[in-house]
């Protein structure tokens with residue numbers, strides 16, 4: 001069994017060595033055009049000191065529980081920049097006392113039962129890729145301990161209904177594991193967040209994650225048929241239906257509940273035959289705003305591209321997809337084999353809209369159509385795609401090199417986008433100061449607006465990274481909310497976004513959520529402090 005690193009992204013056996021880091025740092029700094037500092041090294045696991053566990057599981061749960069340092073440290077934080085810095089420095093402020101790894105629903109029920117009797121808070125844990133403080137065991141002092149409930153062992157595709165094209169999948173399955181099982185029948189869930197490699201179906205459902213498909217079915221919500229969860233008050237199972245207008249949706253209530261209402265154990269989700277035909281193009285725009293005009297035209301045309309990401313010139317340069325002169329639109333359509341001709345035609349129609357907005361492309365940067373196997377060919381689209389999935393690994397290296405990197409994402413209607421873009425960029429730059437920068441890409445588009453995604457890179461103030469991160473995050477997020485955006489389009493609320501979420505959501509809604517939580521989880525055991533105050 002490969003073991004995850006106790007801090008940061010990935011597995012122990014693919015962490016960069018000190019020599020590799022020192023060798024790579026100058027080239028990376030030059031490429032990013034950011035001056036880092038001396039390469040530092042993470043505090044090794046055998047140097048990590050944790051307080052003794054305050055509680056121990058009963059004998060019947062011992063086979064699925066552990067309290068060793070690796071288990072506790074690796075479940076102490078999520079994967080935001082601040083989490084990575086804390087883990088790198090060997091700081092584990094709120095380690096769980098126990099990590100429980102249920103093998104099935106019975107185990108989940110048994111853990112909840114023990115937790116209720118022992119006054120222990122329960123933090124559901126999927127892949128631990130939360131960037132909003134969703135999985136840390138920072139709970140009110142009234143609890144006698146915490147257990148991180150890691151669903152990772154519940155990773156099976158339980159049933160596939162080929163007639164209705166749906167699958168029942170356990171919540172702990174990470175992206176590659178569930179796709180591998182569906183591939184046997186040439187099916188796919190076709191949901192690819194950037195954290196795909198390590199995040200789970202349950203985590204996606206609990207945070208209403210966004211995949212890389214840019215239009216129409218952007219969120220995991222759109223793929224759900226029914227959900228099953230274990231709550232402190234019993235099982236929550238909705239009926240498998242393609243659609244239903246029966247009152248407030250029980251699925252919708254669990255989607256985005258971030259572990260406060262129940263532990264999602266499995267879901268019926270829509271699957272589809274693997275798309276076989278792809279049409280791809282990389283379109284250049286001299287001005288980002290021209291690219292925005294093209295995006296809006298495409299989003300309002302009914303064309304529904306699967307990929308439609310506009311990347312500003314600096315971000316395009318950093319990913320190696322372009323030279324930094326122009327903004328780049330990564331545009332793609334996909335479909336089944338028999339639809340080969342249409343995906344090519346759809347691309348041509350979208351390219352026409354790009355041309356009307358001033359977009360240009362090289363013939364070599366257009367593929368109509370091509371096969372999935374060809375998808376990673378060495379062009380601008382391929383370069384961007386490779387950089388997209390490599391980014392989480394690089395972030396750990398940045399921390400070691402003294403480079404701060406963080407992202408903010410939101411959504412806004414078209415007519416307010418330009419104002420939001422300049423307000424967030426200006427507010428962040430005031431905090432970042434000289435030597436750093438903020439870039440923007442549009443990750444998803446709707447007929448009525450885009451979802452902008454900002455990336456900040458700056459020389460880190462060594463030893464004060466957390467304060468620096470908090471100041472930049474506060475400035476950018478205040479600006480984002482003041483400009484009318486949402487605190488999150490897909491990263492979730494967790495603990496870190498609470499104060500902005502509280503300003504965004506209606507008060508009566510908060511009261512209703514609080515009451516629902518009290519009814520289902522009267523002792524308030526599940527993820528206290530996330531989404532609403534712990535009663």
Ligand SMILES: Cc1cc2nc3c(=O)[nH]c(=O)nc-3n(C[C@H](O)[C@H](O)[C@H](O)COP(=O)(O)OP(=O)(O)OC[C@H]3O[C@@H](n4cnc5c(N)ncnc54)[C@H](O)[C@@H]3O)c2cc1C
Nearest residue numbers: 126127128129130134193194195200202203209210259264
């Ligand atoms: C590099 C990077 C890239 C990312 N890219 C994307 C992206 O493209 N799109 C996107 O949407 N997000 C992205 N994220 C954020 C993160 O991956 C998502 O929020 C993801 O959905 C979390 O899944 P997880 O399995 O890791 O959940 P965790 O991080 O383990 O948990 C997240 C929250 O869900 C709760 N939870 C987890 N599993 C369950 C369950 N079974 N039942 C009840 N509650 C549960 C937890 O208690 C917690 O509150 C990214 C994060 C990183 C670090």
